[in-house]
Amino acid sequence: MPKENSLLQEIGHLRKGSEGVEVHGQCRSACISAKKFQSEEDMEFSSFLSGTERAVKTRQASLGAFEDGIITAELLEKLFMAQGAVVPNFHVYDVTKFLEDHPGGDDVLLSATGKDATDDFEDVGHSSSARAMLDDFLVGDIDTSTFPVKQKYSPPKQPHYNQDKTSEFIIKLPQFLVPLAILGLAFGIHLYSKST
């Protein structure tokens, strides 16, 4: 279940100040886990997520950040701040003590157990006092670094196709030349024997 977290907390997973592939990968998963962006149709935003230099520069320009086209933790932080996004931060809550007292009933609570209940919790529009109560039931955080990483499929390497036909030609040439030479020799002998 979620707890409206400070973005800085979530960004803590990213190495502040660092840049490049590793941070970019983490930025991307953090961005995608931000439900707000999950259904984002904005092509420019998805180019930004892919780290396309021009798209990153566009975002940097809109945020007044230095335009170097590199995604950094700071840039993502600024972006999240500007978007006002709520990033789920994978807290785990034990709600067993709260089943009887939950104003929304125990059935809804039970239906939201054992899974990511971010949407269930958010959809109700819980009050700030309900959010404050979450701390009472907090067990701990899921270590997001243990999440399985999606492996990128790379097709097996095809055996190298020989574009150079020269050696093939050299092998096949005698197959034509030898019979021709025999025919020529036979014809020569025939002519010679005729003349004598």
Ligand code: HEM
């Ligand atoms: C530990 C987690 C939760 C806490 C501390 C909590 C707390 C509360 C509180 C204090 C209220 C009273 C209204 C308010 O102040 O917003 C409430 C109402 C409600 N909650 Fe939760 N809740 C939790 C989880 C959930 C979940 C996971 C769901 C849905 C699956 C849910 C569904 C509801 C519903 C339907 C209401 C009634 C809303 C209404 O009648 O207007 N709650 N909850």
